[in-house]
Structures are given as C-alpha cells and as structure tokens.
Amino acid sequence: MKTKKLLTIALTGVVAVGLVGCGASGDKTSNGKKVVTVEIATSPDYPPYESLDKKGNIVGFDADMVKYLDKAMDTKDTDYKFHWNQMSFDNIISQIQADQVDLGVSGFTYDKKRKVEWSNPYTATAQVAVVAKNSAINSPKDLEGKKLAAQAGATGEEAAKSVKGAQVSTVKNAQQIFPALTAGQYDAIIVDLAVANEYAKNGAYKVLDQSLLDEKNYIIAKQGNKDLIKAVNAGLKKFMASDDYKTLTDKYGLKAYKA
Template sequence: ENTSGDSEKVTYKVGTEPTFPPFDTTDEEQNIVGLDMDLIKAIGEDQGFEVTFENLTFDGLVPALKAGNIDIIAAGMNKDDPERQKQVDFSDAYYESKLMVAVTEDNNTIKSVDDLTPDMKVAAQTGTTGATKTQELADEGKIAEAVILDGLDTAMMQLLNGDVQAVINDKPVTEAYMKKQPDKIKMVGEPLNAENYGFAVQKGNTELLEKINAGLANIKEDGTFDKLVDEWFNK
C-alpha cells in the first residue's frame, strides 16, 4: 500500500502468477495482463484505488501476502480451500471453475483419470489444486510421478514433448492453451473437482475486502464484469 506520488488515490500491489490465461498472462512486452487484472482494475476504478502488478510463483503468493509484500492476490485462486482460508481472507467468488485431465490429442488410451497407470508421469503447477490432486495420485501409487512445475506453459510443453502423459489443470485455462495450439491437446473424463475463484487479502484486512466486494458487486451490476469476461474468453 502506498499513498505517496502525484495521485491522491491509494495504490495496492496485486500479486499474480501469469502463465494462467485468460485470467493471468503476459502481453508481447511482458506486461502482466488478463481477466483478473482487468477485473481488479475495474474494481479499483469503482472504489477509488489504483493497482500495480507483481509477478510471483503461485506458491509464493500467500507468503508474499502474509509478509505484506503484496496487498491483493488476483490469480484464479480457489477460495473453497480450508487451508488457504486459515491464511488469507477471500472476496466473494467471481468465477466457477473445475479441474480436468488434459492429454495429447492423439492419445487413445487415456479417456479419464482412471486410465492413468503406475508407469505414467503427470504434470501440474506448484501450489495449485491441480498439484494437490496430482500428488494424491502419486501417493496412492496410481501414477509413477507427480511432476510439479512453476509454470503451466512448461507443463503444457512437457505434455506436447511426451515428457509427461497428462496435465491436471483448471478447465478454462487448459482451453486457452488449446486455442493457442489447435488440435494438439484435449481434455478427457469428468471434472475432478468444483472450485470458486476469489481475490485474497491479508487476514483481518476487512477495509480492503469490503472495497473489493462492493466494487465486484457494482461491476457485475453495471455490465463491466460480463463485458470483460466476454473479451478475455473470445480473444
């Protein structure tokens, strides 16, 4: 938080991990952009605050928030996770999501999570719900190894290279990767969970949390929210 400078508005530092399109990604100049960024900017415009963005690993976001290095997490973060709820406070939900198993388009043997076998490697992003699920499969001996990576771009690359046989990740994000490289990746089987994304603030920071919730309600009400979702899902 910073009130100095030309602007009289308070500026909050927003942390994210930007290999998570269309929510958190980067443009050609490596600026952090995405639906999460546009949503929190619009919420700030409504509530009279400004934002800057910080690029962190996903598992570094909660520690950075707790340490006060950032003020808000905007990272497609599942708010229904009790372990996270002990550490941070979440805003109202802004997006419903689910985990899916992704394989290469030409894979004819893996049709669901049950077709994974003890000789297979499965990738997921560090600190995510997908990583927890993947680690569970490894612990149960259902797969050879959970390959836990910092970036989802790397996970998708390893899938295409054949280094791993599957990736467990959020459905709308895997769909964004599928769009970038058509006819290479597909999703199989039933969703492995249901989750709700929320913005996170430090535990007890009710002042900021109330601003975020009020702003979120207002941008839903005035159509900004739907417009931004449409824009980012139709790129």
C-alpha cells in the same frame, strides 16, 4: 494502513524492487480524496487469467477485471490505485503474509490450508486433466498410476495427488507444463478449466470432460485484512452486475459465477 517499503527480492524469473505495499497512502487527489495504492501480486503464466503480451504488459481476464475495480472500489473519500508485481505463483501467499504486497490476483481457488482472507468468488471453474490429442486416456479413471504434472502451490497439485497411484510432478511456471506434455514427459497435466481450454484451441491437446475438482476463483489478502477485502467485494459486486462482466467472461471463455 501504514506505508511499507518492499525489500529487493529475487523471485523465479523476475525481480521485484522498491515496491510499496499494504495500501500505501498519503497523496490526495485534486478533489481532496485520499489515494490508496494497492500492491497486487500475480504470476502471469496462466492465460486466459493473466499472461504477458509481446511488450511485457500483463493481460487477461484478471487484468481487465482490475482495471474495472480501479474505479468500482472508489468511494466518496478514497481513490484506489493498483500496481502489479510479478512473481512465481507459489511465492504469492508468503509475500502477502510478509506484508510485501496487499492482494493476490492470479486465478486463485479456495484451499483451507491457505491462511489468507478470501474475497467473494468472481468466476466458477474446475481442475481438469489435459492430455495429448492422440492419448488413450479418456476419463479420470484412466489417470490412475500415470505420470501427472501440475503447477506448484496450485489446487491442481492437490487434485493430481488425489489420483490413485499417480506419479505427480510440479513446476513453478504453468506455461512449462504444456511443452513437456507434448514431449511425452507426462501422461496428463492438471490445470484450471479455462487454462486447459485456452491451450486446447491449437488442436494439440484434449481436455477430459469430467473434472477432478469443481472450484471458484477468488482474490486474496493477508489474513485479518478485512477492510481491504470488504472494499474488494464492493467493487466485485459492481463489476459482476455490469455488462462488462458478461463481455469479459465470454471473451476469455470463463464461467460466470452465480451465487
């Protein structure tokens, strides 16, 4: 893979500068292995998958998973190193397609319109509706004709648009949706099940039992970059067979994927 210098680009809420994309390599470890640096794009506004702690570090299930992959993807000839790049969710695919970053790790779910390479799934999930705790909305049928919101570019947006007569709004940062729901700007928001459950812990919201769309989570790469996805899948296989996988899915309230 060739080394590519990432242009300085202004993204929603963040700026990524001077990054190296597309599996930059050339250095070698003390034992002679090739070092491959993989640039990862994420939108850290989607707990429990990824968010920022008080020090600005990326934390969550995906962050812990990548720490495991850092070792699990290594081979006898190659050491993989990972570098995170923050950007809005709806920019990730375009940055991958432009060879600015190598992987998207941000709670991605499958959408055939996304022209990328997909890893094997690593967790099971669903798109669900979240409403205020005192809302009279109790089922997806009750969402018809209502004001709904979802994250721009996420499959939750498509799920929301599938609701008959719904007035659908989108936001770039998923964390902006919940205060807007509390303020009554929307009747319901459509998000990933694990995200819905994370926010519902404070007692201000309720999650509708019936899902709008059953899904799985994946890691993505540029279409045609099958070698990198093959390496990712090898690492995911080790991760999902480990005790760490169950520990982390339990810790973050995610559903383990079973083929």
